[in-house]
Amino acid sequence: MASGMKRPIHEIEIVGFETYDLRFPTSLDASGSDAMNPAGDYSAAHVRLKTNITDLIGHGISFTIGRGNGLCTAAARMVAERLVGKTLGELTANMGKTWRYLVSDSQLRWVGPEKGVMHLGLSACVNALWDLWGRYLNKPVWKLVSDMTPGEFVACIDFRYIRDAITPEEAVTLLKEQEPTKKERIRIAEMNQAVPAYTTQAGWLGFSDERMIELIQENLATGMDKFKLKVGGNIEDDKRRLKIAREVIGYERMLMVDANQVWGVQEAIDAMKQLAEYKPTFVLTSLEDFR
Amino acid sequence: MASGMKRPIHEIEIVGFETYDLRFPTSLDASGSDAMNPAGDYSAAHVRLKTNITDLIGHGISFTIGRGNGLCTAAARMVAERLVGKTLGELTANMGKTWRYLVSDSQLRWVGPEKGVMHLGLSACVNALWDLWGRYLNKPVWKLVSDMTPGEFVACIDFRYIRDAITPEEAVTLLKEQEPTKKERIRIAEMNQAVPAYTTQAGWLGFSDERMIELIQENLATGMDKFKLKVGGNIEDDKRRLKIAREVIGYERMLMVDANQVWGVQEAIDAMKQLAEYKPTFVLTSLEDFR
Incomplete structure (x- = not known):
């Protein structure tokens, strides 16, 4: 967020959005090729959530490998419409509830909601919302999440279909048990050593x-x-x-x-x-x- | 199919298609309403596969409840394109292989293939193909299927992800064991008594x-x-x-x-x-x- 007076989160309103169907012609040199996907064009449905603060915009993408990206971008537009007119405050007060709200548009839910095209469209929008929240707070999203209390973190999840496996209360207890090592884990993350990474850059099936x-x-x-x-x-x-x-x-x-x-x-x-x-x-x- | 000389199945070519995004305003009187879907507009992505015989057209639909239908219709168009130029003979010679072909367009597979929007688009096309086959043979699809030998029937299935649960050979054996009662079961079907049906017509949640x-x-x-x-x-x-x-x-x-x-x-x-x-x-x- 730009410098200057910070407006309260309940005054930050999503006033519109833009979507972009981004495609990269990776099939030309077989980048990304595998046994199932010999000629993917790495793509993203990109959502930009615009607010009443000109330079405060949330960005989200979901990844696909080509032509299906048009469907995901269309799905993202349908979901993003439901965020317009809402404030960042009300949307982030309980992200689990916001997720539930976004998957509860029944006409769209019918063709998803947590799978395939609809799920990918949804994820681009939800990613943009998290990004917007992080930008508003001037924190990367990982920091935003790790600064949460166990209760705040657990409230980000819609437990509807997992309550029989784990309850919110049990999840909070699990997180509280980990609190003694949290500070040290954040320190490791800040050294960029928290998550081991591998690369497939050399390993695409179509490469010589x-x-x-x-x-x-x-x-x-x-x-x-x-x-x-x-x-x-x-x-x-x-x-x-x-x-x-x-x-x-x-x-x-x-x-x-x-x-x-x-x-x-x-x-x-x-x-x-x-x-x-x-x-x-x-x-x-x-x-x-x-x- | 119209009367007259019957052309061999290998000369019946799919030359094009049309799709229709059909919607019925069932939400107006709460028809179709349930606890998850209070205001659905019952809809269908309708595919018409056109052939080189003017009046031989295959019809297929997949069902949705409203706005998501536009995504399914768009998905159906992407799948239907892959049928154009093929003959009914080559497509129906092995329907399991045809299914595998239709789910193997990797750029589309990525956003499906057997779930949500992509699955619904796919099913409208595959339904249209079965319908086209039945019309060509001048049989309802249930009769077309029940006239198959066990081997022909099993060949309609892509076993890729179920082979560990059942192999094609085991499926053929199962069907052969049922052959003694097949004639009687067809007789019952012809009396329209094969499948018990229930109705939800009275039971929608929004009805008084x-x-x-x-x-x-x-x-x-x-x-x-x-x-x-x-x-x-x-x-x-x-x-x-x-x-x-x-x-x-x-x-x-x-x-x-x-x-x-x-x-x-x-x-x-x-x-x-x-x-x-x-x-x-x-x-x-x-x-x-x-x-």
């Missing part, structure tokens, strides 16, 4: 061996030590690529594989028996997409 | 007691003996409505209730304890929508 090697070496030079390769095309190709990757990174660094849902259960077992010698840390082969 | 009673009586007069009421609003209202319904239909006829996902597990248990005295045959309260 030469390109894969070159990109792994570039990544190693930056200190990256965790890699993921796409698999699930031809098993002989998978074996060759994993062998090469291990030759370049050794066996001390972490190597993961991802078959992007092309395998059934038995296929996954059979394939992994053949890839086991290259010691993958894990295999991603979700049998159904969980979005 | 008077309207509910009137509609139940109209249904009884036609011989209908199975009813479903929407529940899940106010429990006292639910009890009153079930009591009235039982007074009109008695306890010999079947009465079901449907809370349309508004309840969590414990809420469902608590509510059903209070409604048990009205002996509902079942309660629908899916905790998450399964589309």
Whole structure:
């Protein structure tokens, strides 16, 4: 938020929105290619929530890989309409309630609400709302969340379909038990060491061996030590690529594989028996997409 | 199909399609209202697959309850494009393979493929293809299906994600075991007695007691003996409505209730304890929508 007098959160009103159907032609060089998705164009449905403060705008995106992005952007517009006229104060007072409100437009709920196109449209809007809240408070969202009390944090969740697995009270208790180590964990986060990251940059299925090697070496030079390769095309190709990757990174660094849902259960077992010698840390082969 | 010389199925080509975003203002009189969906406008994404035979057109719909229908219609257009230029022969030679083809457009698969908007668009197209096949053969689809051999029937299914639960061979064996009673079951179907039906026509949550009673009586007069009421609003209202319904239909006829996902597990248990005295045959309260 711009400097100057800070207006109270209940006076910050969402007055409109813009959406953008952003697409990048990643299919041209096979970036992002995997066994299920040979030619994706990495894309985002981008939502901008505008407020009565000219330069206070919340940005949110949801990720897709191409043509379906138009549907997600259209869905995001339908959801964003429901935020217009509301204040940041009322929307963030209880984010769980706001989520419930956003999934309760029954005509849209029918075609979602927590799956596929509608879920992706919804997430772009909710991400924009979190971003707007963070910008208003002049904090990154992770800091906004970690500054919450256990009760405030738990109130961000709609417990309707999970109350039988965990109640809000149980969730608060869990978080309170972790409070003694919270300060130390925030310190680690501030050193940018809280979440180990891996890269798939070198591992796209459509890349030549030469390109894969070159990109792994570039990544190693930056200190990256965790890699993921796409698999699930031809098993002989998978074996060759994993062998090469291990030759370049050794066996001390972490190597993961991802078959992007092309395998059934038995296929996954059979394939992994053949890839086991290259010691993958894990295999991603979700049998159904969980979005 | 029109009379005259019948062209071979491999010469029937899908040359184009039309889609219609059909909406009916059912919210005006609370038809279709339930605890989750108080004001739905019953709608359909309608697909017409056109062929090189002028009057041979396949019709398919998927159902929604309003604004989301525009997204489904847009999704259906994206899927239908992939059928253009193909022949009815190649598409129906193996419907399981055709399904796999239709869900394998990876840019669209990313936002579906077997859930929500994309699934609904897909189903309108696949329904249209089945309809086209039936019209070409001059058979209703149920007859087309029941005339299949076990092997032909099983080939209509893509086993990718279910092979660990049942293999195509096991499915064929199951069907072969049922063959001795098949003829008798077809005879019952031809008498229109194969599938017991219930009606929710009287049971929408937004209807007055008077309207509910009137509609139940109209249904009884036609011989209908199975009813479903929407529940899940106010429990006292639910009890009153079930009591009235039982007074009109008695306890010999079947009465079901449907809370349309508004309840969590414990809420469902608590509510059903209070409604048990009205002996509902079942309660629908899916905790998450399964589309």
